[in-house]
Amino acid sequence: FLFYGATGCGKSETARVIADELFGGRLHKEDMNTYSAEHSVARFIGSPPGYIDSGKLTPFLSFIGGAAGGGVLLLDEIEKAHPVVMDHIMEMLDTGFFRSAAGTVFDARTLFIIMTSNVVTSRSAGARAIGFAGAAECADSDIEPLRKSGVFRNEFLGRIQLAAFFDELAPEAV
Secondary structure, three states: EEEEOOOOOOOOOOHHHHHHHOOOOEEEEHHHHHOHHHHHHHHOOOOOOOOOOOOOOOOOHHHHHHHHHHHEEEOHHHHHHOHHHHHHHHHHHHHEEOOOOOOOOOOOOOEEEEEEEEEOHHHHHHHOOOOOOOHHOOOOOOHHHHHHHHHOOOOHHHHEEEEEOOOOOOOOOO
């Protein structure tokens, strides 16, 4: 899933509630802004064999490795990830498996993968009419502002099962 909208509108909190309700609180959050540089890819997928940290798995990989009972993987601010990291995420979304640099394959099929983004903060880029719409129309209209932003590649957006826009919270809701 891809949740997008302004900062502080409940995207990450929604992921936490899903983890609490469906998986007994089993949630792992990765801040993708820490993977914005090319050299940070090794931190994301682990070090290849023969390097100092080759025997240790990052908390991310450990979470995926122990995900037999399911859980929520929260990839916060996905738009800030380096393109090589995005390629690994797309492979995981496509196949349901994640391959570490050491060649270990992790099964991610039992995970809810929720990504958040602050790229589009209003629906003005792709406003839809008020009224009832079919599921396909809703999905297309929620993806369209992301497509128009030009930040995400089309092949990435094509792997998203649900994009949900989060409106800013009104002062009385806060």
